[in-house]
Amino acid sequence: xxxxxxxxxxxxxxxxxxxxxxxxxxxxxxxxxxxxxxxxxxxxxxxxxxxxxxxxxxxxxxxxxxxxxxxxxxxxxxxxxxxxxxxxxxxxxxxxxxxxxxxxxxxxxxxxxxxxxxxxxxxxxxxxxxxxxxxxxxxxxxxxxxxxxxxxxxxxxxxxxxxxxxxxxxxxxxxxxxxxxxxxxxxxxxxxxxxxxxxxxxxxxxxxxxxxxxxxxxxxxxxxxxxxxxxxxxxxxxxxxxxxxxxxxxxxxxxxxxxxxxxxxxxxxxxxxxxxxxxxxxxxxxxxxxxxxxxxxxxxxxxxxxxxxxxxxxxxxxxxxxxxxxxxxxxxxxxxxxxxxxxxxxxxxx
Amino acid sequence: xxxxxxxxxxxxxxxxxxxxxxxxxxxxxxxxxxxxxxxxxxxxxxxxxxxxxxxxxxxxxxxxxxxxxxxxxxxxxxxxxxxxxxxxxxxxxxxxxxxxxxxxxxxxxxxxxxxxxxxxxxxxxxxxxxxxxxxxxxxxxxxxxxxxxxxxxxxxxxxxxxxxxxxxxxxxxxxxxxxxxxxxxxxxxxxxxxxxxxxxxxxxxxxxxxxxxxxxxxxxxxxxxxxxxxxxxxxxxxxxxxxxxxxxxxxxxxxxxxxxxxxxxxxxxxxxxxxxxxxxxxxxxxx
Amino acid sequence: xxxxxxxxxxxxxxxxxxxxxxxxxxxxxxxxxxxxxxxxxxxxxxxxxxxxxxxxxxxxxxxxxxxxxxxxxxxxxxxxxxxxxxxxxxxxxxxxxxxxxxxxxxxxxxxxxxxxxxxxxxxxxxxxxxxxxxxxxxxxxxxxxxxxxxxxxxxxxxxxxxxxxxxxxxxxxxxxxxxxxxxxxxxxxxxxxxxxxxxxxxxxxxxxxxxxxxxxxxxxxxxxxxxxxxxxxxxxxxxxxxxxxxxxxxxxxxxxxxxxxxxxxxxxxxxxxxxxxxxxxxxxxxxxxxxxxx
Numbered sequence: 001x002x003x004x005x006x007x008x009x010x011x012x013x014x015x016x017x018x019x020x021x022x023x024x025x026x027x028x029x030x031x032x033x034x035x036x037x038x039x040x041x042x043x044x045x046x047x048x049x050x051x052x053x054x055x056x057x058x059x060x061x062x063x064x065x066x067x068x069x070x071x072x073x074x075x076x077x078x079x080x081x082x083x084x085x086x087x088x089x090x091x092x093x094x095x096x097x098x099x100x101x102x103x104x105x106x107x108x109x110x111x112x113x114x115x116x117x118x119x120x121x122x123x124x125x126x127x128x129x130x131x132x133x134x135x136x137x138x139x140x141x142x143x144x145x146x147x148x149x150x151x152x153x154x155x156x157x158x159x160x161x162x163x164x165x166x167x168x169x170x171x172x173x174x175x176x177x178x179x180x181x182x183x184x185x186x187x188x189x190x191x192x193x194x195x196x197x198x199x200x201x202x203x204x205x206x207x208x209x210x211x212x213x214x215x216x217x218x219x220x221x222x223x224x225x226x227x228x229x230x231x232x233x234x235x236x237x238x239x240x241x242x243x244x245x246x247x248x249x250x251x252x253x254x255x256x257x258x259x260x261x262x263x264x265x266x267x268x269x270x271x272x273x274x275x276x277x278x279x280x281x282x283x284x285x286x287x288x289x290x291x292x293x294x295x296x297x298x299x300x301x302x303x304x305x306x307x308x309x310x311x312x313x314x315x316x317x318x319x320x321x322x323x324x325x326x327x328x329x330x331x332x333x334x335x336x337x338x339x340x341x342x343x344x345x346x347x348x349x350x
Numbered sequence: 351x352x353x354x355x356x357x358x359x360x361x362x363x364x365x366x367x368x369x370x371x372x373x374x375x376x377x378x379x380x381x382x383x384x385x386x387x388x389x390x391x392x393x394x395x396x397x398x399x400x401x402x403x404x405x406x407x408x409x410x411x412x413x414x415x416x417x418x419x420x421x422x423x424x425x426x427x428x429x430x431x432x433x434x435x436x437x438x439x440x441x442x443x444x445x446x447x448x449x450x451x452x453x454x455x456x457x458x459x460x461x462x463x464x465x466x467x468x469x470x471x472x473x474x475x476x477x478x479x480x481x482x483x484x485x486x487x488x489x490x491x492x493x494x495x496x497x498x499x500x501x502x503x504x505x506x507x508x509x510x511x512x513x514x515x516x517x518x519x520x521x522x523x524x525x526x527x528x529x530x531x532x533x534x535x536x537x538x539x540x541x542x543x544x545x546x547x548x549x550x551x552x553x554x555x556x557x558x559x560x561x562x563x564x565x566x567x568x569x570x571x572x573x574x575x576x577x578x579x580x581x582x583x584x585x586x587x588x589x590x591x592x593x594x595x596x597x598x599x600x601x602x603x604x605x606x607x608x609x610x611x612x613x614x615x616x617x618x619x620x621x622x623x624x625x626x627x628x629x630x631x632x633x634x635x636x637x
Numbered sequence: 638x639x640x641x642x643x644x645x646x647x648x649x650x651x652x653x654x655x656x657x658x659x660x661x662x663x664x665x666x667x668x669x670x671x672x673x674x675x676x677x678x679x680x681x682x683x684x685x686x687x688x689x690x691x692x693x694x695x696x697x698x699x700x701x702x703x704x705x706x707x708x709x710x711x712x713x714x715x716x717x718x719x720x721x722x723x724x725x726x727x728x729x730x731x732x733x734x735x736x737x738x739x740x741x742x743x744x745x746x747x748x749x750x751x752x753x754x755x756x757x758x759x760x761x762x763x764x765x766x767x768x769x770x771x772x773x774x775x776x777x778x779x780x781x782x783x784x785x786x787x788x789x790x791x792x793x794x795x796x797x798x799x800x801x802x803x804x805x806x807x808x809x810x811x812x813x814x815x816x817x818x819x820x821x822x823x824x825x826x827x828x829x830x831x832x833x834x835x836x837x838x839x840x841x842x843x844x845x846x847x848x849x850x851x852x853x854x855x856x857x858x859x860x861x862x863x864x865x866x867x868x869x870x871x872x873x874x875x876x877x878x879x880x881x882x883x884x885x886x887x888x889x890x891x892x893x894x895x896x897x898x899x900x901x902x903x904x905x906x907x908x909x910x911x912x913x914x915x916x917x918x919x920x921x922x923x924x925x926x927x928x929x930x931x
Contacts, residue, residue: 059730125915127729128672132866137908143901143904147899307749313740313745315738316734316738320724321723324726
């Protein structure tokens with residue numbers, strides 16, 4: 001099978017899996033077969049799928065380890081929450097759906113701007129330094145969010161920095177976070193956001209820009225020598241990834257009545273990284289499946305909650321150590337080849 | 351495509367103003383490459399010193415010398431991996447002072463690497479398509495939204511990539527992952543990728559390394575064919591003397607970062623300084 | 638003025654802890670060429686072990702510290718052997734992700750063993766605070782002990798690296814692993830030894846850190862770990878005096894920033910320093926620049 005057919009098949013399978021999962025969920029909900037607990041998780045699952053796929057764009061496709069992805073999510077979440085609250089006060093006639101969509105766009109926009117601002121210095125660095133600086137930026141974002149205050153007085157939005165005194169009612173209250181958020185997130189919009197993300201990432205990867213991004217990952221000097229502007233394409237991957245994370249954040253934020261910046265710490269970034277690594281670096285379908293399974297599993301096995309991060313840690317180490325073991329890789333390749341060989345024979349017979 | 355250029359033995363090399371020689375047919379045109387007093391030192395060590403070289407528009411030139419003579423450093427200076435400490439590099443008459451690798455590539459210089467640098471997780475065709483990056487263009491939004499232009503340009507890229515691969519009869523390998531190719535094929539793919547950037551000067555760093563004599567002979571023919579077909583200049587570093595003497599019109603010998611001889615294959619072969627650089631002084635050889 | 642001096646001394650003391658951690662970070666980075674993300678968590682383990690020795694087994698402080706050093710040394714070597722050694726030929730991305738995994742493993746093991754509740758660490762420093770200016774300026778015994786330890790370790794380590802055979806091997810491996818191997822240096826043993834020394838230093842740092850800031854939780858080590866990495870980069874990675882200088886400067890910046898600018902922004906300030914240093918002088922204050930091979 002040619003590579004092109006393979007990529008096409010992979011894309012088709014990914015979309016099919018996501019759409020099928022959505023239909024099954026809808027049927028289960030209609031027939032009241034889904035537990036309340038699981039139903040409450042559908043929106044966060046959509047958010048984390050988008051987070052994982054977008055982080056995969058940075059780590060798997062572009063090859064830069066980012067440890068601050070949750071920072072972008074938080075920017076999207078809080079800008080989305082503030083915008084939704086203001087829209088409600090200013091334009092009460094707007095439907096919830098319209099406000100949600102506008103909040104998501106706003107979240108993506110703000111996060112994208114942050115992505116540009118952070119990307120300019122960060123992407124000049126390489127490898128370990130880049131990873132640690134993204135982590136630093138994630139922490140700086142969280143620190144700053146703890147000093148920001150927003151309030152609504154009628155339809156007027158007030159904001160302040162490091163000054164927790166504002167007229168009207170707080171929408172976002174520094175360390176106490178967002179309070180009294182109207183939950184307007186819906187599973188349908190979450191599903192649409194997942195589809196949108198998949199479309200953007202798949203189409204990007206299989207285009208001229210995507211190939212440039214992958215080329216830089218594989219060999220930066222060679223990519224430069226054929227005339228590829230490294231900064232531009234690294235930036236492209238980083239900012240698109242940030243925009244998608246911001247959109248996921250807005251959806252996530254509008255699904256809870258209260259939310260603090262402390263939820264988006266290094267642990268949250270690393271959790272998403274675990275989804276990506278376990279699903280396979282560069283594999284979009286892998287990210288979708290691992291985000292779903294790893295998000296649902298711990299909630300279902302609540303009695304083991306304290307072991308969750310422990311198990312994640314062990315999984316991370318094992319996947320890396322065994323996945324990079326030459327003997328094991330050889331075996332996997334041989335098995336894969338013999339399977340493919342069989343298929344080929346099968347094709348001929350048919 | 352113009353008529354094939356006559357074989358080396360019939361090429362006449364003539365002096366060029368800056369202590370260099372170029373084929374007579376290229377004399378009236380701007381040289382594709384000209385370096386003047388090029389030099390670089392790394393922490394006091396002069397890796398390359400006073401390097402002067404001119405390459406004609408359709409010349410095949412060779413850069414030879416013992417290990418550690420500074421040949422790859424010269425390539426790195428020409429492609430702007432390093433900024434020279436002294437001297438100038440002119441590509442197609444344009445001074446490259448302060449430029450980076452990407453800008454040098456835009457001026458029409460392309461290269462292969464001594465230690466192969468392919469995009470090893472990508473397919474053979476994708477590697478060539480990356481080489482075509484600045485030849486067949488469309489922007490990011492066209493790609494994400496799959497506008498009509500996307501399909502048109504993708505088709506064009508695909509066709510051009512296959513045509514380039516056909517130079518080495520590699521069309522059938524288009525969908526293989528490049529990192530899994532045999533060594534010799536990887537070297538050939540690097541040449542194809544460099545050619546895809548539509549260069550006017552192609553730098554080949556040890557293209558025959560790891561090839562058997564038969565493959566080397568084939569490579570020699572291909573190099574001459576590439577020059578004829580694309581009407582470009584080629585500068586190659588090579589240790590295989592049969593290839594260098596067989597295909598290069600002008601040869602430049604480097605030792606300890608300095609040019610010790612320049613000339614045609616016959617002149618180089620009989621030059622005592624060159625023999626000394628490769629074999630050592632007669633006395634030492636006897637000792 | 639007195640309050641400024643007091644902040645300054647606190648900064649130097651905190652900075653000395655960073656410096657001791659940074660020394661370990663810097664050595665490992667210089668020799669194994671990897672960012673040992675779990676280094677900060679070894680600090681936490683060191684502090685917990687010492688805490689347990691004093692609290693549960695009622696051992697004298699010095700014995701507690703020794704046990705802690707020995708256990709951390711073994712732990713460091715074990716981590717290197719099991720998690721990092723198999724990845725020596727892999728990409729830095731794979732190694733870094735593994736290191737993150739080890740970091741989380743240690744944190745969560747600590748959580749299971751010692752529980753999520755804060756432990757209150759009793760200081761092991763036996764002498765009293767120094768009172769100057771008629772008692773206006775108080776420098777705690779812990780601060781003095783930390784600074785003295787920091788300087789002593791730096792001098793000792795510098796001598797070790799310059800004079801001893803193992804130290805010379807370390808420098809050789811950090812210059813060129815392959816060449817060192819050809820010269821008959823046992824690279825695996827050298828790297829293992831580096832982890833041992835780094836982890837032993839981490840244990841000391843953990844005990845000193847918790848003597849000054851007594852709250853002990855499973856995540857106690859992660860922030861100081863990251864900040865110590867910042868210090869190592871600031872001073873110039875691979876340089877022993879650089880790690881010391883970077884650590885002290887960073888500690889002072891953090892404490893003064895918290896005191897005079899904003900408590901919330903103290904950490905942000907430290908990270909801002911990291912970002913600025915990496916952008917404008919990636920080789921750090923005392924490091925030497927590296928050229929990429931093509």
